[in-house]
Amino acid sequence: MKILSLIPIIAIGGLLLWAAQDFPKWGDVESPASKSPVSSHFIGKTGVDTEVPNMVTAVLADYRGFDTMFETVVVFIAGMAVLAILKGSTRGNSRRKDHEVEAEPDLIVTNTVRLIVPVIQIFAFYVLAHGHVSPGGGFQGGVLMGASFILIALSWDLEKAVSRFSIERCMIVAALGIVIYGGIGLLSMMLGGEFLDYAELERVLPVSREMARYHAMLGVEIGVGFTVTAIMFALYANLSSEGSLKQGL
Amino acid sequence: MIGLEIFNTFILLLLVVAAVASLWVRDLLVSAVVFGVYSFLMCLLWAEMGAVDVAFTEATVGAGISTVVLVATIFHLRRKSND
Amino acid sequence: MTDHSMICLLAAAVENGEVGFLPLKIIGFASGVVGLIFFLGTAVGMVRFPDFYTRMHAAGKGDTLSTMLMLGGFGLVTMEDFSVGSWLLLIKILAVILFIYLTTPTSSHALMRAAFEDDEMPMTEDDLKKSKRKGKRKK
Amino acid sequence: MGEESIFSELFLERLNYCIYVILLLIGLWAMLAKKNLIKKLIGMSIFQTAIILFYVSIAVKQEATIPIYLPEHDPHGSHGQPSGDESGSQTAGHAHGPLALETEEIKGYANPLPHVLMLTAIVVGVATLGLALALTQRIFQGYGTIEEDELLQKLDRADQRASLSPTTQKKRKGNSRTKATPSVIAKKGGGAKTSLAKNKKTSKNQAKGSIAKSTTGKRQSKAKE
Structure with a gap:
């Protein structure tokens, strides 16, 4: 089987390597992808259109808003699917047999985590809100926020983290994120533009058209952050306890 | 610039080593x-x-969350793999 | 292309008349080099030490100290003037150092504790002798 | 000359593409040939990152910075500062609002479009990885194994048992192949679990017998053999 599977792999590899000769050189400024009018438009006009210095955030949340919205929906659906697959799946006492470590939460670890978790959460908010001018944004901030809850679950046990942020609340927050995203899109539709055309929000916000896009992007990123936070924590909580949400790792 | 290219080459080669190693090892953890x-x-x-931005996302998601999720799953499975 | 080696940077600093920051730069580079040496020690210890506890000893201590030294040196090297920007950078680096100071020992402690609860025995002198004899026989 | 040029073209100027191909093949090979499901998933992730590497290395421009505006092009930073030579002399209105960049200035920034595509791909990748891991856990609960060949054997045996009993045979003519499997899963899973537990117990006893020998020592000796 192993030998047999090498045949298509070597064939594909040969073809790809043969094709690799036609790729542009490393760091070629004149490569087709860099010369294309779309990316030049994004680089040249982002500052004019949206006043956001970080082009990646602007393209992510504004120019390709539909894409990001449905990516968020994909993350949400994946979280729901994990919940549906693992919920009530444990039969009897399916405790693990490989690693039997019955330990109390360690004093040093818990105290350090107590010190660090607020800082992580503030940093997550910073990354979320500062994504316009520096690397960061909704996905990264949301993942950091979810990681802080995962840290609580790792250092105490899962029940403590779930008592702080229960799975029901998780799913509500995740859905709320998508509602925020879609709501901003619908709001701009109601104000006379198209779906996710943030510039129309100038009628309700006391700013110019460009700054309306700037602020709407922040709202959208907050929505993404909500969903990603909740789903990352739900993913960990379900996978580490086989869906029972007790004891955890 | 030449220093950067050496750095690049070095990391690219290390990547192949790490990818092969993670598939070679018998212990799933x-x-x-x-x-x-x-x-x-x-x-x-x-x-x-x-x-x-991609690097930041990979550092938080790829190296952080997905490793934790993999370890959490392997804890509930058998740790040894036959190949 | 511009050469970014240490000596060239120092020479450029002297040429530009930024002699006031030269001591800071030298201290920064020196602490970076010392940090790298400690890091090498950590790596060698991880490979050469016989059992889990001694290995974690090397990893926990060497890693913390060398990372702190390198980051501190980096902060000193980037101090080019006393403007708000460079102070901000230094403060950020100091915050990173503070968190490394808090978290790395905690993580090595947690690893040690997990090993202890998993009945991992520290290596005694007899074990060491046995393993040495074995190694000789293998050779 | 010909061979040399091909070598230099492929391995010196396009090394990143070569590595992308190699990583892609490693991932594909793991997905095809490895029997363990977790190994397959790791192979899938390697495949994914290889494609992301390809996209990101397309976006690289020599001598270009990251796709965040420098202070002189920054829409907010440009208000107070005196603008640069050429743009300042061209229009006096530069101080009041941001201008679209020139073609030469566009070359100074890396291409942001592939970055955006890949950023979402990474997050969706971890979501799908989590889903796949949940399915793996479920398979382990049902069958007691995550090795592909053992799984296939168990499925074969389950099929044989299902075809032997007459009640299920009748049902199979309808649509209830899916209905027949869960009960079999329950039986098989239970059996496998008990045998597994026995194996673990014996191995633990052996380990306790030789506890003075440290496990690292054991591992080293195994590696030497």
């Missing part, structure tokens, strides 16, 4: 951790290529 190393190397490479 070690495999997951080596996969985390692979993700961090990838993140370093992208930061060097100028894709800071």
Whole structure:
């Protein structure tokens, strides 16, 4: 089987390597992808259109808003699917047999985590809100926020983290994120533009058209952050306890 | 500039080593951790290529969450793999 | 292309008349080099030490100290003037150092504790002798 | 000359593409040939990151910075500062609002479009990885193994048992192949679990017998052999 599977792999590899000769050189400024009018438009006009210095955030949340919205929906659906697959799946006492470590939460670890978790959460908010001018944004901030809850679950046990942020609340927050995203899109539709055309929000916000896009992007990123936070924590909580949400790792 | 290219080549070769190692090892826990190393190397490479946002996402998601999720799953499965 | 080696940077600093920051730069480079040496020690210890506890000893201590030294040196090297920007950078680096100071020993402690609860025995002197004899026989 | 040029073209100027191909093949090979499901998933992730590497290395421009505006092009930073030579002399209105960049200035920034595509791909990748891991856990609960060949054997045996009993045979003519499997899963899973537990117990006893020998020592000796 192993030998047999090498045949298509070597064939594909040969073809790809043969094709690799036609790729542009490393760091070629004149490569087709860099010369294309779309990316030049994004680089040249982002500052004019949206006043956001970080082009990646602007393209992510504004120019390709539909894409990001449905990516968020994909993350949400994946979280729901994990919940549906693992919920009530444990039969009897399916405790693990490989690693039997019955330990109390360690004093040093818990105290350090107590010190660090607020800082992580503030940093997550910073990354979320500062994504316009520096690397960061909704996905990264949301993942950091979810990681802080995962840290609580790792250092105490899962029940403590779930008592702080229960799975029901998780799913509500995740859905709320998508509602925020879609709501901003619908709001701009109601104000006379198209779906996710943030510039129309100038009628309700006391700013110019460009700054309306700037602020709407922040709202959208907050929505993404909500969903990603909740789903990352739900993913960990379900996978580490086989869906029972007790004891955890 | 030539220094950067050497750095690049070095990381690219290390990437192949890490990828092969994470599939070679019999112990799945070690495999997951080596996969985390692979993700961090990838993140370093992208930061060097100028894709800071992608690098940041990979550092939080690829190296952080996916390693944790893999380890959490392997804890409930058998740790040994036959190949 | 511009050469970014240490000596060239120092020479450029002297040429530009930024002699006031030269001591800071030298201290920064020196602490970076010392940090790298400690890091090498950590790596060698991880490979050469016989059992889990001694290995974690090397990893926990060497890693913390060398990372702190390198980051501190980096902060000193980037101090080019006393403007708000460079102070901000230094403060950020100091915050990173603070968190490394908090978290790395904690993580090595947690690893040690997990090993202890998993009945991992520290290596005694007899074990060491046995393993040495074995190694000789293998050779 | 010909061979040399091909070598230099492939391995010196396009090394990143070569590595992308190699990583892609490693991932594909793991997905095809490895029997363990977790190994397959790791291979899938390697495949994914290889494609992301390809996209990101397309976006690289020589001598270009990261896709965040420098202070002189920054829409907010440009208000107070005196603008640069050429743009300042061209229009006096530069201080009031941001201008679209020139073609030469566009070359100074890396291409942001592939970055955006890949950023979302990474997050969706971890979501799909989590879903796949949940399915793996479920398979382990049902069958007691995550090795592909053992799984296939168990499925074969389950099929044989299902075809032997007459009640299920009748049902199979309808649509209830899916209905027949869960009960079999329950039986098989239970059996496998008990045998597994026995194996673990014996191995633990052996380990306790030789506890004075440290496990690292054991591992080293194994590696030497």
